[in-house]
Amino acid sequence: MEGFLELFGEYDVVGAFWVNIQLTFWAALWSLVLGTILAVMRISPIASLRWFGTAYVNIFRNTPLTIIMVFGTLALWSQLQVNLSGDFQLNFFRLAVLSLSVYHAAFVCEAIRSGVNTVPLGQAEAARSIGLSFLPAAWLIILPQAFRGAVAPLGNVLIALAKNTTVAAVASVAEASGLMKTMIEFRPDLMTQIFLTFALGFVLIVIPIGLLTTWASKKLAVAR
Amino acid sequence: MRNTRYAVAAMAAAAALTLSACGGDSGSDSASGSADSGSGDSIRIGIKFDQPGLGFDEGGSYSGFDVDVAKYVAGELGYGEDQIEWIETPSAQRENMLENDQVDMIFATYSITDTRKEKVAFAGPYFVAGQDLLVRSDDSEITGPEDLNGKTLCSVTGSTSAQKVKDTLANEANLVEQPSYAECVTAMQGGAIDAVTTDDIILAGLASTDANKGQFKVVGNTFSEEKYGVGIQKDSDKCEDINAAIEKMIEDGAWEEAIKKNTEGADYTFNADLNPPTMDACA
Numbered sequence: 001m002e003g004f005l006e007l008f009g010e011y012d013v014v015g016a017f018w019v020n021i022q023l024t025f026w027a028a029l030w031s032l033v034l035g036t037i038l039a040v041m042r043i044s045p046i047a048s049l050r051w052f053g054t055a056y057v058n059i060f061r062n063t064p065l066t067i068i069m070v071f072g073t074l075a076l077w078s079q080l081q082v083n084l085s086g087d088f089q090l091n092f093f094r095l096a097v098l099s100l101s102v103y104h105a106a107f108v109c110e111a112i113r114s115g116v117n118t119v120p121l122g123q124a125e126a127a128r129s130i131g132l133s134f135l136p137a138a139w140l141i142i143l144p145q146a147f148r149g150a151v152a153p154l155g156n157v158l159i160a161l162a163k164n165t166t167v168a169a170v171a172s173v174a175e176a177s178g179l180m181k182t183m184i185e186f187r188p189d190l191m192t193q194i195f196l197t198f199a200l201g202f203v204l205i206v207i208p209i210g211l212l213t214t215w216a217s218k219k220l221a222v223a224r
Numbered sequence: 225m226r227n228t229r230y231a232v233a234a235m236a237a238a239a240a241l242t243l244s245a246c247g248g249d250s251g252s253d254s255a256s257g258s259a260d261s262g263s264g265d266s267i268r269i270g271i272k273f274d275q276p277g278l279g280f281d282e283g284g285s286y287s288g289f290d291v292d293v294a295k296y297v298a299g300e301l302g303y304g305e306d307q308i309e310w311i312e313t314p315s316a317q318r319e320n321m322l323e324n325d326q327v328d329m330i331f332a333t334y335s336i337t338d339t340r341k342e343k344v345a346f347a348g349p350y351f352v353a354g355q356d357l358l359v360r361s362d363d364s365e366i367t368g369p370e371d372l373n374g375k376t377l378c379s380v381t382g383s384t385s386a387q388k389v390k391d392t393l394a395n396e397a398n399l400v401e402q403p404s405y406a407e408c409v410t411a412m413q414g415g416a417i418d419a420v421t422t423d424d425i426i427l428a429g430l431a432s433t434d435a436n437k438g439q440f441k442v443v444g445n446t447f448s449e450e451k452y453g454v455g456i457q458k459d460s461d462k463c464e465d466i467n468a469a470i471e472k473m474i475e476d477g478a479w480e481e482a483i484k485k486n487t488e489g490a491d492y493t494f495n496a497d498l499n500p501p502t503m504d505a506c507a
Binding site: 073081170172179182189 | 337342376386415
């Protein structure tokens, strides 16, 4: 117990986890936007858009996140001098959000597409028969029902995203896993307490997400 | 049908028993073997695999200053080079791997600190390093930590050097944290980073690789003191013997030769005030 107090006094553990939560929030937002656009592409009647959506999903889903993250720092920032912010550290934060978003957009796209599959074909046919073209039909009829069916798989993507934010350590973002390394470097005498701190920290972040999405998926499911 | 199912289950159980019996046997064999630590056995030595000039895996053979000292010490303890089993010990896992008896000795840029002594014991030191700066060889502006105003520095996530920059230079310099020094050097080649900072001998090792030769120089103005020790288990009885071996290595010149060989081409000289080091007393 004393060890925990020492650790929390010496290091800003809460601050580090707060960075992970912020990464999760922004990456969830951007990957939802990007993933929805991709999902619409994949169900669209235009073959080239379908092809692009499929290609994006297959490329990014099969590229390790670490590689995308390292590309963000070593290629975009260091070689191409891409700066997403004038502030030195905020730039790395945004590059990390960008990497997390493009990676998880592929999974979000697939989750939404699985939601689309829960919508009976009759809905689309009815939409077209009252004169709606593809985009209004998708936006007004298909997607609202698809999202409600996709809450559970989207929750899984969100949980994976929350844990994957630790990869941002390779993009020079001062988050929890980097702090853990620092703590092990300086306080190996408190190894057990360090391990428990970070294990419990992630449990505290992930379990509420799981409970919330499970509850929401039941609440929002379209009764058929 | 039911009979065959029982037969399969019985066979599986028997197989499991036999296998576990085997495991028990071989386990006690190796345990009694390592307790003797006779010259017929092997010794497990932990090193870095990704630190050129100190501990580096060159596809099955290992090179570097840590490796050379380890080979010498192992030789003095009665183990030939073919009896050494090299094991990778990344920074964050060194204490655990000693405590869980996965290695016998660690030579992996392992600084002796009081908090580490709570978990493991140290022999040595076999080298005293100091935090320094690596810059492009045409850079004459940066000659020490006082010239870092507005510069961009790179170090490894969670390292002592990175923490030192945060504690003492945070207002002047920007710090980029990368998973390893190789990424830092890559970013410096691209021009986004002005200096890489960590212990001088690690920097010298980086600068002397074939790919980097002539491109970078070690500034040579150290601003900390890191005593590299040999990590051993707390109840190990090898400490005195290891110290004697290191002293012998320093005396017969093999120590200095090993440093020269592993930092060749980096224009590096070790801090002669602190090196060669005198051994700390064994606990």
